[in-house]
Amino acid sequence: MAAYLRPSVKAAGLAAAGAGVAYAGYQHWNSTSSFFNTVHAESLPSDSQAALKKVQWKGFTELKLESAEMVNHNVRRLTFALPDDQSITGLPLITSLLTRHTPEGAWVPVFRPYTPVSGNDETGHVTFMVKKYPNGKGSGKMHSLQPGDTLLFKPLHEFDYKPNQFSTMTLIAGGSGITPIYQLTKAILNNPEDKTKIALVYANNSEEDILLKNDFDELAKKYPGRFTRLYTVSNTTPQNEGLYEKGYVTKEILKKVMPQKANKVLVSGPPAMTESVAGAKGGFGWTQGSLGGILKELGYTKEEVHKF
Numbered sequence: 078m079a080a081y082l083r084p085s086v087k088a089a090g091l092a093a094a095g096a097g098v099a100y101a102g103y104q105h106w107n108s109t110s111s112f113f114n115t116v117h118a119e120s121l122p123s124d125s126q127a128a129l130k131k132v133q134w135k136g137f138t139e140l141k142l143e144s145a146e147m148v149n150h151n152v153r154r155l156t157f158a159l160p161d162d163q164s165i166t167g168l169p170l171i172t173s174l175l176t177r178h179t180p181e182g183a184w185v186p187v188f189r190p191y192t193p194v195s196g197n198d199e200t201g202h203v204t205f206m207v208k209k210y211p212n213g214k215g216s217g218k219m220h221s222l223q224p225g226d227t228l229l230f231k232p233l234h235e236f237d238y239k240p241n242q243f244s245t246m247t248l249i250a251g252g253s254g255i256t257p258i259y260q261l262t263k264a265i266l267n268n269p270e271d272k273t274k275i276a277l278v279y280a281n282n283s284e285e286d287i288l289l290k291n292d293f294d295e296l297a298k299k300y301p302g303r304f305t306r307l308y309t310v311s312n313t314t315p316q317n318e319g320l321y322e323k324g325y326v327t328k329e330i331l332k333k334v335m336p337q338k339a340n341k342v343l344v345s346g347p348p349a350m351t352e353s354v355a356g357a358k359g360g361f362g363w364t365q366g367s368l369g370g371i372l373k374e375l376g377y378t379k380e381e382v383h384k385f
């Protein structure tokens with residue numbers, strides 16, 4: 078699988094290079110579990126809201142790991158403490174946090190982005206779900222941290238979204254590519270002013286790998302007219318046969334969730350999935366590349382699709 082630098086990651090990299098260090102950032106998407114943020118600033122009493130303060134993200138900010146737990150065979154949920162109990166990340170939607178650490182014995186720091194699954198207005202902490210890759214530098218670090226250990230973070234904005242910008246959206250995710258999609262889905266549905274209708278297609282290797290499934294199922298129950306979701310699983314078992322679509326994302330699956338064309342389609346997953354659904358990204362992942370794959374066959378234009 079090709080590893081590549083992202084444009085926004087590149088900017089951070091240039092800054093880091095200016096500071097005299099080499100920089101590397103990669104995008105890898107894959108797999109798994111479950112967590113749901115019910116705290117929303119709009120639901121807080123106004124005196125509580127007044128006390129909230131955004132973290133001042135200037136350069137890299139050190140955060141301390143509060144707690145961590147495995148949620149399946151290779152995904153760990155990590156909760157880091159914000160500077161104090163009344164702090165919120167205050168990040169705009171679809172913003173990841175770029176981590177930075179220097180492995181023992183190395184002089185070159187490692188940079189990897191991870192997308193919070195906690196709300197940007199949640200007080201006191203920020204939570205991630207991180208899939209571990211064999212010999213993965215970033216994911217290995219995230220899986221090795223113990224409560225009390227610290228890590229450096231810096232915001233990395235991925236995609237601009239304004240409420241009601243699109244009347245319908247189809248979100249296509251694979252594996253751990255679900256984290257920015259989850260952030261967006263939750264924010265849209267929990268905002269009473271936003272009337273956007275969302276259809277999610279989420280592909281995984283196995284049932285166990287479906288990340289945040291309970292939370293998406295809850296959202297579908299809570300917002301039946303606005304949110305539908307469909308899971309597709311490559312390796313079904315006799316026990317779950319028939320519960321999910323089987324195999325990769327196909328034209329038939331997309332037609333099922335979006336009989337009419339959506340106003341905007343977001344694709345977030347491993348490069349092989351992105352390529353088959355929407356064509357490969359360009360410039361080693363730095364640019365959107367031309368539109369291809371299933372979405373092109375379905376009549377979408379480049380402007381109607383965004384690839385993460």
Ligand SMILES: Cc1cc2nc3c(=O)[nH]c(=O)nc-3n(C[C@H](O)[C@H](O)[C@H](O)COP(=O)(O)OP(=O)(O)OC[C@H]3O[C@@H](n4cnc5c(N)ncnc54)[C@H](O)[C@@H]3O)c2cc1C
Binds near residue numbers: 212253
């Ligand atoms: C904007 C953005 C947000 C992200 N958010 C999250 C998130 O919330 N949670 C999360 O878990 N990840 C997320 N990622 C991916 C994350 O940044 C890292 O790319 C991932 O953790 C792998 O990095 P690593 O250093 O562990 O592996 P590397 O050291 O880069 O690679 C180790 C080995 O694993 C292989 N490998 C790595 N990834 C894959 C893959 N997907 N499929 C097959 N082989 C692979 C590599 O080719 C290599 O051989 C995000 C990426 C981006 C760009």
